[in-house]
Structure formats: C-alpha cells, structure tokens
Amino acid sequence: MSSIPLFSTAERNPIVPGPGKRLGCERVSALPKLAQVTPASRLEVQPAPEMVSSGVRELDALTGGWPRGCLSEICGAASSGRTSVLLAALAAATQRQEACALVDTGDMFDPASAATAGVNFERLLWVRCDSHAKDSPGRHPSTALRAGSDTEKKNNAESSQTASAVEQALRVTDLVLQSGGFGLVVIDLGGVPYRTARRIPLTSWFRFQRAVEHTPTVLLVTTPAPCAQTCATVLLEVKQLSAISSQLSAPAHTQLLNGFSVQGELLRSRLRKPVGSVATAFETKTLCAG
Amino acid sequence: MPFACIFVPDFSLEALLRAEPELRSQPLAVLEGKAPLQKVFAVNGPGRRMGIDPAMAKAQVEACSGLVLRPRSRLQENAAHAALLDCAQSFSPCVEDVAPGTVVLDLAGLGCLFGPLPKIARDLARRASELGLESNVAVAANIGTAIIAARGFSGVTVIVEGKESDQLGGLPVEILLQEDLLTGGSQPRDEIFETLRRWGVRRLRDLAALPEVGVSERLGQQGIDLQRLARGATSRTLVPVELPLVFEEAAELEDPLVLLEPLAFLLNRMLEQLCARLGARALATQELRLELELANGYADEESTAGTPAHLSRDPRQRFHRTLRLPVPLLDPRTFLKLLQLDLKAHPPGAPIVKVRLTAQPASPRAAQSGLFLPPSPEPEKLELTLGKIAGIVGEGKAGSLQWLDTHRRDGFRMQRFAPSEPREKPATKPTGDLVTALRMFRPPVVVTVTMRAGRPQEIICSRRQEVGGEIVWAAGPWRSSGDWWEQQPWARDEWDIAVETTSGITLYRLVRDWLAGRWLVEGIYD
Numbered sequence: 001m002s003s004i005p006l007f008s009t010a011e012r013n014p015i016v017p018g019p020g021k022r023l024g025c026e027r028v029s030a031l032p033k034l035a036q037v038t039p040a041s042r043l044e045v046q047p048a049p050e051m052v053s054s055g056v057r058e059l060d061a062l063t064g065g066w067p068r069g070c071l072s073e074i075c076g077a078a079s080s081g082r083t084s085v086l087l088a089a090l091a092a093a094t095q096r097q098e099a100c101a102l103v104d105t106g107d108m109f110d111p112a113s114a115a116t117a118g119v120n121f122e123r124l125l126w127v128r129c130d131s132h133a134k135d136s137p138g139r140h141p142s143t144a145l146r147a148g149s150d151t152e153k154k155n156n157a158e159s160s161q162t163a164s165a166v167e168q169a170l171r172v173t174d175l176v177l178q179s180g181g182f183g184l185v186v187i188d189l190g191g192v193p194y195r196t197a198r199r200i201p202l203t204s205w206f207r208f209q210r211a212v213e214h215t216p217t218v219l220l221v222t223t224p225a226p227c228a229q230t231c232a233t234v235l236l237e238v239k240q241l242s243a244i245s246s247q248l249s250a251p252a253h254t255q256l257l258n259g260f261s262v263q264g265e266l267l268r269s270r271l272r273k274p275v276g277s278v279a280t281a282f283e284t285k286t287l288c289a290g
Numbered sequence: 291m292p293f294a295c296i297f298v299p300d301f302s303l304e305a306l307l308r309a310e311p312e313l314r315s316q317p318l319a320v321l322e323g324k325a326p327l328q329k330v331f332a333v334n335g336p337g338r339r340m341g342i343d344p345a346m347a348k349a350q351v352e353a354c355s356g357l358v359l360r361p362r363s364r365l366q367e368n369a370a371h372a373a374l375l376d377c378a379q380s381f382s383p384c385v386e387d388v389a390p391g392t393v394v395l396d397l398a399g400l401g402c403l404f405g406p407l408p409k410i411a412r413d414l415a416r417r418a419s420e421l422g423l424e425s426n427v428a429v430a431a432n433i434g435t436a437i438i439a440a441r442g443f444s445g446v447t448v449i450v451e452g453k454e455s456d457q458l459g460g461l462p463v464e465i466l467l468q469e470d471l472l473t474g475g476s477q478p479r480d481e482i483f484e485t486l487r488r489w490g491v492r493r494l495r496d497l498a499a500l501p502e503v504g505v506s507e508r509l510g511q512q513g514i515d516l517q518r519l520a521r522g523a524t525s526r527t528l529v530p531v532e533l534p535l536v537f538e539e540a541a542e543l544e545d546p547l548v549l550l551e552p553l554a555f556l557l558n559r560m561l562e563q564l565c566a567r568l569g570a571r572a573l574a575t576q577e578l579r580l581e582l583e584l585a586n587g588y589a590d591e592e593s594t595a596g597t598p599a600h601l602s603r604d605p606r607q608r609f610h611r612t613l614r615l616p617v618p619l620l621d622p623r624t625f626l627k628l629l630q631l632d633l634k635a636h637p638p639g640a641p642i643v644k645v646r647l648t649a650q651p652a653s654p655r656a657a658q659s660g661l662f663l664p665p666s667p668e669p670e671k672l673e674l675t676l677g678k679i680a681g682i683v684g685e686g687k688a689g690s691l692q693w694l695d696t697h698r699r700d701g702f703r704m705q706r707f708a709p710s711e712p713r714e715k716p717a718t719k720p721t722g723d724l725v726t727a728l729r730m731f732r733p734p735v736v737v738t739v740t741m742r743a744g745r746p747q748e749i750i751c752s753r754r755q756e757v758g759g760e761i762v763w764a765a766g767p768w769r770s771s772g773d774w775w776e777q778q779p780w781a782r783d784e785w786d787i788a789v790e791t792t793s794g795i796t797l798y799r800l801v802r803d804w805l806a807g808r809w810l811v812e813g814i815y816d
Contacts, residue, residue, distance in 0.1 A: 080816065085724070088725070107730075108730050126704070179675035183665070240794065
C-alpha cells in the first residue's frame with residue numbers, strides 16, 4: 001500500500017515529475033532523431049496573407065477583404081445577395097488586371113449583370129459546367145480510331161457518362177489551380193442543391209486549400225450553406241433583409257426593383273480577432289445595363 | 291571566298307532513317323517502282339554486307355531474313371531536304387540548293403561568328419546530325435571542289451587552297467559525272483565516261499594530267515570543264531536559294547495506324563524535327579496544321595467549327611485539324627499534348643496511312659514582363675489547361691465572352707481566353723455600389739402563370755417545385771422586341787416578381803414570350 005496520498009486535503013500541489021521522470025525526459029530529448037525537432041513554442045509565426053479588396057466597402061471593413069492563398073466561402077440562400085458579392089469580387093480583381101476564372105457549376109452566370117458590375121471579360125475565363133450539354137465529351141459518335149488501350153477507353157467512356165456538373169467543376173478547378181497565374185478563382189456552387197454540395201468530400205476542399213497555399217490566388221466558393229468546413233479561412237454568410245422597391249402602393253407597371261438590403265455575417269475568420277461572428281449590412285442596386 | 295558543301299550520301303535512305311532512326315543499325319533496303327516490278331533503289335551498309343545490291347528485284351530480297359524493306363518516300367525526302375536547307379541557312383544566308391541531299395553555303399565573313407573553317411565544318415555536320423541526317427561536309431575555296439570533296443570523302447574535309455589537285459587526285463573520275471556538275475554541253479555523259487574509260491583514265495589526277503589541247507579536241511568544252519573540276523580550278527558564283535519559309539514534316543506509313551498512341555509517337559518525332567528546324571532559324575510557330583490521309587475515309591455529316599481548332603473533311607479521304615495558339619511557342623511537348631487532346635476530342639474515324647504536319651513560322655515572343663505587374667497565366671500552361679478543360683466540359687464551353695451586335699438576351703458567344711499583358715495602371719478603388727446580380731436558368735424554366743387584373747398572381751412549375759408559389763409583389767411589364775428582320779425575331783414582356791417560399795422571399799425574372807406563347811422564369815435575383 002502506497003503511503004503517498006493521491007490528493008492533498010490541505011492544498012493541491014502541482015504535479016512535479018520526480019527525478020526518474022526528469023531523467024527520462026532528458027534522455028528522450030537527447031535522442032538523435034529528435035535533435036532536429038523544433039518545439040512548438042519556437043515555431044515561426046506565419047505571416048498574415050495579403051488581403052485584396054472584395055469590391056464592397058462594408059465587406060472590406062468587416063473582413064479586411066479576401067485573403068490571397070486561402071479558401072474563402074460565401075454562403076447564402078437564393079436571393080440573399082451572394083452572387084452580387086461574387087460579381088463585386090470579380091469586378092475588383094479584373095480591374096486590378098488580374099486573370100480570373102469562374103467555374104460555373106450550373107451555367108448560371110449572367111453576362112449583363114457582370115458587365116454592369118464592371119467585370120472585364122477579357123480577363124475572365126468562364127467555364128460552363130453542365131452535364132446535360134449536347135457537346136459534352138463522350139457524346140461524339142464512336143469511331144474506328146480508338147483513344148488508347150481497351151482499359152483506358154473503358155475508363156474514359158465510364159467517366160464521361162457519369163460525370164455530373166459538380167464533378168466537372170471539381171476537375172476543372174483542379175486544372176485551373178494547377179495551371180496557376182490566376183488572381184481570383186471562383187467556384188460557383190450557388191445553383192447546386194445543398195444535399196449535392198455537401199456530398200463534396202472534405203479531401204477535395206483540403207486539396208484546393210493546399211493548392212492555393214503560398215500562391216497569390218484568391219479561391220472563392222459560393223454555396224447554399226457552409227460546405228468547406230475547416231478548410232475555409234473566411235466564412236461569410238449573406239442574408240436578405242429586405243427587397244427595396246419604389247412606390248410599393250403604385251401599380252405594377254410603375255414599380256421598380258431597386259435592389260436588396262443584405263446582411264453579411266462573418267461566421268469564421270482565422271485572420272482577425274475577435275473570433276466571434278460580426279455582421280454588417282449593405283445594399284445592392286439594380287442598375288440598367290446599357 | 292570559302293564555301294562549304296553538305297552532302298548526304300544515300301539521301302533516300304537517310305530521309306527514311308530520319309523518320310525511323312531505330313532502323314539505322316538494321317539491314318535496310320529502299321524499294322522503288324510499281325508492284326510487282328519493284329527494285330532495290332538504295333541499301334545501307336548492313337544490307338550490303340548481306341549481299342543486297344541496288345537494282346535487285348524485290349522478289350530476290352524478300353527472302354532475306356532480317357532485311358527491312360521500305361518504299362521510297364518523296365514526302366520524307368522533301369522534308370529531309372528542307373531540313374538540310376534550314377541547317378545551312380542557320381549558318382549562312384547565302385545557300386545554294388544544288389541537288390536533293392546537297393547544299394552549298396558561302397562561308398565568307400563567318401569566321402568572326404562561328405570560328406575557324408574546320409570548326410564551322412564540324413558544327414555543320416553536328417547540326418545536320420541533330421536534324422537526323424548523317425552527312426559529309428567539305429570546305430574549299432571554290433564551289434566545284436567543295437561539292438566533289440563532300441561526295442568523295444566521308445566525314446569532315448577541309449581542302450587547303452592551292453592543294454586542290456593533290457587532295458582530290460585520288461577520287462574516281464565517275465564522281466565528276468553528276469548532273470549538277472556538268473553544265474551544258476552536247477555530249478551525253480555516258481559517252482564521256484566511256485571515252486575516259488577507254489583512255490584508261492580512272493582517277494581525277496589522271497584526268498588533270500592530260501594535255502588541255504587534246505582534251506579540248508576530243509571532248510570539247512565539256513572536257514575542259516571536267517579537267518578544271520579535277521584540278522580544283524573552277525570558279526563560279528553561288529546562286530542563292532530564296533525558298534519560302536515552309537516548315538513541314540510528312541510521313542507515309544507502311545501499315546495503317548489505328549490507335550492514337552503510335553500516332554502520338556510519330557507526331558512527337560515530327561514535332562521535335564519541326565521545332566529543331568524552327569529553332570535553327572530563331573523562329574517559333576503560332577499555328578500547326580495536321581493533315582491525315584485515311585485508309586477508308588468517309589464523309590462525316592456532323593461538322594463542328596469553332597476556335598481554336600477547325601474540322602473539315604473532303605471527299606478525298608483527308609482529315610484536317612488546325613491548332614491556333616495565342617502566342618508563338620516552340621515546345622514540342624506542349625504541341626504534342628495539345629494535338630493529343632484535340633484528336634481525343636475529334637478522332638479521325640478511320641485508319642491513317644499518311645501524316646503531314648505543317649508549322650506556320652512566327653517571330654518568338656519576348657517573355658520579359660514587369661516586376662510589379664500582377665501575375666498572369668503562362669501561355670504554354672494555359673493552352674494545355676484550356677485543352678484539358680475542353681475535354682471535360684466540351685468544345686465552346688470555356689473561354690472568354692464576346693458580345694454580339696444584338697439586344698437579344700444572351701447575345702454573346704464564347705471565344706478563346708487570351709488575356710492581354712497587364713499594363714502599369716493604378717488600381718481603381720471600389721465604388722461601393724453593389725450591383726444586383728441575376729442568375730440565369732439555362733434553359734429558362736417553363737412555368738404556368740395565373741393572371742389577375744393583368745398582374746401575375748401565382749406561378750406553377752412542374753419540373754422545379756422550388757420555383758413555384760404565390761407572387762407577393764410584381765413589377766412590370768417591360769416590353770422589348772427585336773431582330774424582326776432576321777429569321778429568329780423575339781418579343782417579350784419582362785416582370786420582376788417576388789415569390790414567398792419556405793426560406794423567405796425569392797426574386798425572379800418572369801418573361802412572357804409572345805412569339806412562343808409561353809411563360810418562362812429566366813433567372814433569379816441573387
């Protein structure tokens with residue numbers, strides 16, 4: 001029976017390793033394999049990523065902009081204003097003369113809205129993913145000249161038949177990120193049902209996040225609800241507060257949709273303190289395209 | 291003035307070996323003529339050791355085991371000769387096209403650039419070898435001596451000025467009786483050769499030692515010219531060639547190709563040759579044209595057209611593909627990958643019997659960009675990426691947007707994505723005006739609308755139930771129409787509507803298509 005009490009009734013003494021344990025720690029740290037290991041307390045502080053303007057003053061004040069070399073997520077329901085925020089980011093990036101890529105999962109991009117927002121189409125690569133398109137690969141008639149060995153041909157036929165728009169978007173995003181040189185890459189999953197978007201494996205998000213790390217590329221994702229989880233450095237949720245219209249009581253032919261009143265809530269940001277969510281409100285304006 | 295002559299012995303053989311270098315160590319015979327009267331036209335060293343001689347019939351040599359037979363290919367000879375000219379013109383702008391496999395270049399003034407004459411000769415031979423042609427190179431003070439020395443001596447030869455007669459003396463007299471050395475004259479060369487043989491003239495020194503008067507009386511001016519050639523004492527001016535810059539490689543296939551992998555192997559070799567020839571002229575290319583001759587071609591009813599590649603088929607069983615690049619490039623691996631992606635998307639549909647690859651020359655681009663400019667994608671990587679993306683999403687589904695001259699909704703087309711180089715310009719600050727965006731439904735969603743007092747009250751959509759619901763607010767209509775002079779006019783009324791859904795208020799653009807007589811939800815404001 002041990003005579004040493006487990007707890008002191010008078011006071012709690014901190015647990016101090018005995019001489020045997022101290023010797024053990026010293027011996028462990030002296031092992032050659034661990035000689036090159038840097039203690040966590042001495043790890044260098046990673047520099048904060050460069051922030052670029054989101055194109056919206058209120059969001060820049062809230063989030064500081066979008067960070068380069070990181071994955072940022074904008075989530076919101078339909079008519080929440082997320083696409084307006086997306087177009088503002090594209091406009092700001094193209095005006096900075098950066099090459100941008102938009103992976104449009106549902107082929108829902110409206111060029112007229114983008115032109116009104118100030119997007120320079122010469123610098124925007126628009127990839128229209130749509131599994132039901134007539135020109136999708138695999139729909140060409142089979143020909144006598146085969147594309148490779150039998151196994152590869154079978155794999156190509158199977159993959160082309162089963163690729164959905166989301167799968168196309170993920171593969172295209174991989175290619176765009178590997179190519180490099182883009183200032184802003186946007187994956188627009190806003191038109192994808194949440195039950196489909198949430199099935200995107202976490203490994204894909206992790207792969208995208210690692211692909212943009214240490215690059216000047218801003219990776220922006222729009223989703224109906226948070227999907228990227230911990231891979232997103234910044235998570236912004238947008239909600240529609242109200243739709244703004246003039247002359248509500250007037251006949252329909254005299255009314256006009258002036259825009260939205262939108263609330264943007266910063267749900268997560270690893271780049272700023274406090275860690276808790278903060279919100280801001282801003283408005284969109286419906287301008288007539290020329 | 292020194293001249294150099296590059297001579298490729300057994301030129302038809304070398305042209306074939308340029309396309310199939312793995313046959314160099316094997317016995318190889320080139321056949322010429324129409325079946326069944328084909329005869330051996332040329333044979334390489336291992337083949338001669340087997341006892342194969344030119345002019346043997348095909349039937350005689352077919353039985354030899356290990357002997358590789360190939361038909362003579364004019365296409366490959368033309369490509370090889372063009373490569374030889376490129377090699378010569380990479381050293382000197384004054385090049386004369388003497389005969390297939392023989393070129394002469396003027397070396398005057400090149401010592402400062404390339405070094406002494408022996409070094410220039412070695413560099414010429416090495417450059418020709420890099421282009422796939424094993425050649426003899428001879429340097430002499432006059433053109434005739436350079437040609438004779440290149441044809442008579444193997445490897446690199448430098449004829450010292452004043453010692454031409456001594457150095458050429460041991461060569462057989464038959465070497466003079468080439469068409470390109472005999473200029474003019476009334477006597478056929480066979481007669482001259484016969485006369486010299488009867489005289490016992492076997493070597494050039496024998497011909498050089500003959501008295502000039504006697505040669506003139508018996509053989510005329512031709513004889514005098516031949517004697518001067520034998521002595522190395524001719525002089526004539528170089529006739530420089532001004533060939534159009536055509537960079538083309540071609541190959542005729544013994545067996546039709548069915549798979550893409552062996553075609554890629556062949557294309558890789560042709561691209562390397564093309565890029566080497568372009569690089570020798572300090573050029574790049576911005577357009578590649580691939581022409582395939584098919585074994586059993588057929589006319590394809592479906593035609594696709596669009597940038598960057600165009601497809602056309604004609605009844606002569608030919609298959610064309612054109613790759614247009616945004617900037618001049620000179621990387622054979624990039625070209626091969628782009629061609630592979632293109633052929634996978636547009637396979638020829640029949641076995642291939644002939645391949646022709648042409649590169650349009652262009653000045654190479656200056657790649658230096660500013661230090662403080664925003665980064666942009668590398669053109670080579672971008673082209674490959676766009677090709678791979680097209681393979682995933684389909685042709686015409688990736689690129690940048692170009693507006694068409696119309697007010698029609700979705701009046702745009704896709705074009706190649708080629709961002710211009712960024713210019714130094716101060717960054718613009720955000721205006722703060724956030725534009726209300728619209729998300730388009732493609733195709734638009736057909737709905738049923740209940741109207742009351744000229745105002746939509748409810749929409750029902752059978753295919754997308756989330757779109758339907760009671761309309762709590764509506765603005766419109768805004769009427770527009772256009773293209774009534776075209777075959778596809780349009781006329782529509784637009785409404786902005788708010789529909790109450792479980793998640794809140796959703797704003798749509800509702801369209802009444804007057805010509806089709808239906809209601810559509812065109813997009814959602816987001």
